[in-house]
Amino acid sequence: QTVVTQEPSLTMSPGGTVTLTCASSTGAVTSGYDPNWFQQKPGQAPRALIYGTSNKHSWTPARFSGSLLGGKAALTLSGVQPEDEADYYCLLYYATVGVFGGGTKLTVL
């Protein structure tokens, strides 16, 4: 069974830079896994942030960026804002089926 692993929680101060990662139990994550990133705030539906490793949607704030880092997919927030406090999920595609990571709870203090 394929498992996608994310940091369970991270805490950042406003203005700082944080990187969330997304690892695959099958080995190194490549662009072929088509990494996607999503943000979800309490009581709200998820919002797509990144697709295809590093592509931003029209609504994605510029401070969010996606990449591959050390065999993992990565989401970097540069200049964290209080409103960035949320759960973040990555998704990787294994052939035709997507698998979500368990999510990272980002706290901004």
Added chain:
Amino acid sequence: EVQLVESGGGLVKPGGSLRLSCAASGFTFTIAWMAWVRQAPGKGLEYIGRIKSKSDGGTTHYAAPVKGRFTISRDDSKNTLHLQMNSLKTEDTALYYCTKDLSLWGQGTLVTVSS
């Protein structure tokens, strides 16, 4: 306005069936690849499956936990996506989201499987 509105959720007994619908508006539904994602109470997101546009073959693909029990279909004449759920289990209890290939999301419809 680009919008997805799910409906059809409710309380169902284990072993029962339920059909969810998702009404799409504000974009060209016929060429969109659509997907369903669910979220159990207090838990993370779980990918259910996807259906391609008819012009891309209309094929469907499902995650292992629902394969053989759930069926995704589309009615392009009504801009509507469906999720037929059979042989429901208590672990299928979740908020079910309709998505336009994971970029646009509805607000979800709650399915509770309980005796």
